[in-house]
Amino acid sequence: MCMSGTEKQLPQYRAVLPHPMSKAGALCLKNDVPVVKYRYYPQPLTFNRKECKCTPVQRFVVFSMQRTGSGWFEALLNSHPNLSSHGEIFSVEKRRENIKRIKKNLDNLYNLDWISSASKNECTAAVGFKWMFNQGLMEYKGEIATYLKQNHVSVIFLFRRNILGRYVSILANVFDREKKQLNGTHRAHVHSKEEADLLAAYKPIVNLTSLIPYMERIEQIMMDAQLTFNGTRHMILFYEDLMKRPSALKRVQKFLHLPFEELESKHVKIHTLPLSEQVENWKEVSEHLKGTKYESFIY
Structure with missing residues (x-):
């Protein structure tokens, strides 16, 4: 049964609702409260939730692409005491070798049986991970x-x-992967201004021939993903909004039925200058995109 100790520990969860199909939920459900199907009561095989058993959990997944701020965003999410986002679990090819293996890993993660550095000592109220489109997601998109x-x-x-x-x-990241500029190691994310400045010093030369076809392909991937998963409960978030609008993080926490917290990350942004100062052949790039649907990106 759910005792008052849980409410004292997490008073903000008094209004969070149980999933009716869960046995634990049946113990925690109050008759005068409507049911919300997106919250459930997992029963992990690897540990006992104990005083957290009456804290309902929201399953989530972040769909994204490399170099979209997803590492920074996930670090922000994981600063919430009641959320665990377990990273790119399908970056390991063996975990996504077929749909059966994918589903098994998803079941383990959403049952709170996936242990990583993101696991929390506090009562988990949201659990998920980050899934890149090139990590088997679109290959098995229907299933x-x-x-x-x-x-x-x-x-x-x-x-x-x-x-x-x-x-x-991406071009700058590929360069660092090859050159390993920080003491012989490749760093996709950094935690100091000195490291960021060192990586930002490199200015790539953009291939004009492949630029527009590349951007068209990325747009198609984004559109295909939205159409495929349109039937899910979802929200669309943009990196630019996260950078400029604090309310964006509030929207995310509300979407995940979480008590509001001030989220923070130790990640330091690498490229802070305008694009015109990040690209070696910027004049040619800007001229190439003028008059196209991508012209707005150069301003």
């Missing part, structure tokens, strides 16, 4: 969309409006 809907998983699309900026970031 995955069905799984997410059947298991009431909420989807956060994290995109970058300025896909030219994303492309420049």
Whole structure:
């Protein structure tokens, strides 16, 4: 049974509602409260939730692409005491070798049996991970969309409006992967201004021939993903909004039924200058994009 000790520990969860299909939920449900199907009561096989058993949990997944601010965004999420986002679990190819293996890993994670540095000592109220489009997601998109809907998983699309900026970031990241500029190691994310300044010093040369076809392909991937998973409970979030609008993080916490917290991250932004100062052949790039639908990206 749910005792008052849980409410004292997490008073903000008094209004969070149980999933009717859960045995634990049946013990915690109050007759005068309506049911919300996106919150459930997991029963992990690897540990006992004890005083947290009456804290309902929201399943979620962040769909994104590399160099879209997803690492920073996930660090922000994980600063919430009641949320665990377990990173790019499908970056390991063996975990996504077939749809059966994918579903098994999803089941383990959403049952709170996935242990990582993101696991929390506090009562978990939201659990999820980050899934890149090139990590088996679109290969099995139909089966995955069905799984997410059947298991009431909420989807956060994290995109970058300025896909030219994303492309420049990719080129810089590829350069560092080859050159390993920070003491012989490759760093996709940094935690000091000195490290950020060192990586930002490199200015890539953009291939004009492949630039527009590349941006068209990225747009198609984004559109395909939204159409495929349109039937899920989802929200669309843009990197630019996260950077400029504090209310964006409040929207995310509300979407995940979390008590509001001031979220923070130790990640330091690498590229802070305008794009015109990040690209070696910027004059040619800007001229190439003028008069196209991508012209707005150069201003």
